[in-house]
Amino acid sequence: RRVIVAPLRGRRRVVGAVLLLRRADRPPFTEDDLLVASQLATHTALGVDKAVLYGREAYIADALQRAMLPSSLPRSTGVRLASRYLPAAETARVGGDWYDAIPLPGNRVALVVGDVMGHSMTSAAIMGQLRTTVQTLAGLDLPPEEVLHHLDEQAQRLGSDHIATCVYGVYDPVSHRLVMANAGHPPPVFLHPDGRAETLRLPPGAPIGVGGVPFESVEVPAPPGATLLLYTDGLVESRTRDVWSGVERLRERLRTAAETTRPPQLEPLCDCVLDMLGPEDRDDDIALLAARFDGIPPRDVAYWFLEPQAQTPGRARRLVRRVLQRWELDSLSESTELLVSEVVTNAVRYATRPITLRLLRTEVLRCEVGDDAPTLPRMRHAAAGDEGGRGLFMVNRLARRWGATRLSTGKVVWFEQTLPAKRPDPS
Known part of the structure; x- marks a missing residue:
């Protein structure tokens, strides 16, 4: 007996074998050696089996988490976005970090970063549910503090042991304002156009999930050229550094980056931020969302309040015509006036308060008509004898895109038209 082969039997299958050899100048194996080899194989098999299962769970959780993160960020007028997601150095420590950017009516965009506490498939699954909830709440156009309030209620329904942190903000490129609310999350860092880096003390x-605590929104000026950085605690906290030391380190990093290029490019800026991490700083997942605020210049915006009266559609057409002449978009005047007339007429029919009319000139010509009636318009087939019911078919036919969004104050119906190609300069 100079060879022992002991199978490594896992819970459901054989995962390998142990081969023990004894040289010719040594005594042969005994029955006691066989018993020791059997016990060694049993314990080894259980360890290997657990490691395989643990690695498989980590792989599935990581794949689940990545699948729940946005595959790409939206292209929103007046703001540029960049993001990074970096898993923890220990592959089994899959967490619930997420980020998102959600387009809102009026060219606004919601920015959100959150972190479900814990590292497991459950954390990743809860993250997916909370991210979906945020998207739904953002679509209702609720203020940031109300979004966090309803998100907190949803987390409590999922179970009292599911705790998360989250920061949620809405950027308006027309007013150049940023409204934010925080739920126990590390503070955002704001890089001013002049290169100053500031920690926003929200x-x-x-x-999220604690319950019974109100949230508060703060409005922050966001001038063109400013940059906002949202992140999870894995970027600033580690076993060797507390959160506030890490936040200060991040703020200094951004300030230094702005000294080289002002304002710094977003993609290199994200890489620069992650480059400050060492091997000892990779204890947790990292989600990073950077936003550069360009805004929409006032010269490209026209805004009116109109009373819901019978003569309002005619007045709206005249106002639009004058603005398009000023913008040298006379070629769009006829179609835009027709579309505005149809949408405003529908708003006058149901509104009880002044109607809003706004034109935006960006990559497209966008028109928005708001009223206080919450019912969204729907296209319907008009009978041959009907006098109305064809307006939305006309909008659908003539507009590049159109839609309607329900707001907390009513709704907004919008449409877009393609801008005419610029004529080449004769010189």
Whole structure:
């Protein structure tokens, strides 16, 4: 007996074998050696089996988490976006970090970063549910503090042991304002156009899932050229550094980056931020969302309040015609006036308060008509004898895109038209 082969039997299958050899100048194996080899193989098999299962769970959780993150960020007028997601150095430590950017009516965009506490498939699954909830709440155009309030309620319904942190903000490129609310999350860092890096001291709020704690929104000026950085705690906290030391380190990193290029490019800026991490700083997942605020110049915006009266559609057409002449878009005047007349007429029919009419000139010509009636318009087939019911068919036919969004104050119906190609300069 100079060879022992002991199979490594896992819970469901054989995962390998142990081969023990004894040289010719040594005594042969005994029955006791066989018993020791059997026990060694049993314990080894259980360890290997657990490692395989643990690695498989980590792989599935990581794949689940990445699948729930946005595959790409939206292209929104007046703001540029960049993001990074970096898993923890220990592959089994899959967490619930997420980020998102959600287009809103009026060329606004919602920016959100969150972190479900814990590292497991459950954390990744809860993250997916909370991210979906945020998208739904953002679509209702609720203020940031109300979004966090309803998100907190949803987390409590999922179970009292599911705690998360989150920061949620809405950027308006027309007013150049940023409204934000925080639920126990590390503070955003704001890079001013002049290169100053500032930690935004938002009211911290309680983490999502605690319940019974109100949230508070703060309005921050966001001038063109400013940059906002949202991140999870894995970027600033580690076993060797507390959160606030990490935040200060991040702020200094951004300030240094702005000294070289002002304002710094977003993609290199994200890489620069991650480059400050060492091997000892990779204890947790990292989600990073950077936003560069360009805004929409006032010269490209026209805004009116109109009373819901019978003569309002005619007045709206005249106002639009004058603006398009000023913008040298006379070729769009006829179609735009027709579309505005149809949408405003529908708003006058149901509104009880002044109607809003806004024109935006960006990559497209966008028109928005708002009223206080919450019912969204729907295309319907008009009978041959009907006098109305064809307006939305006309909008659908003539507009490049159109839609309607329900707001907390009513709704907004919008349409877009393609801008005419610029004529080449004769010189």
